[in-house]
Amino acid sequence: AEDVVTGEDGSIEVLSAPSDFEAVKNALEAAGLKPEIAEVTMRAENTIALAGEDAQRMQKLLDVIEDLDDVQDVYHNAELEG
Structure with a gap:
C-alpha cells in the first residue's frame, strides 16, 4: 500500500498503485480485514x-x-x- 487515510467517520481508505491492488486486497483479507468496498478507481x-x-x-x-x-x-x- 502507498498510503492509508482515516476518515472522520472512522473509515479507513488504503491506497495503492493499480498494479498492486490484488496483492494489497489479499493481504488485508488474510489479516482478517474484509473491505466494505474494494475497487480500482480514478483519484x-x-x-x-x-x-x-x-x-x-x-x-x-x-x-x-x-x-x-x-x-x-x-x-x-x-x-x-x-
Whole structure:
C-alpha cells in the first residue's frame, strides 16, 4: 500500500498503485480485514475547494451528467462545501 487515510467517520481508505491492488486486497483479507468496498478507481492528485454558489453550480452539473443514460462513472477534483 502507498498510503492509508482515516476518515472522520472512522473509515479507513488504503491506497495503492493499480498494479498492486490484488496483492494489497489479499493481504488485508488474510489479516482478517474484509473491505466494505474494494475497487480500482480514478483519484485526483490535486483538488479544488468550491463553496457557495460555485459549489451549487458544480453539484447541479454533476447531477445532470450522472443522470445521463450513457454515463457510468463521473470523476472530478472538486471538494464541494455547503
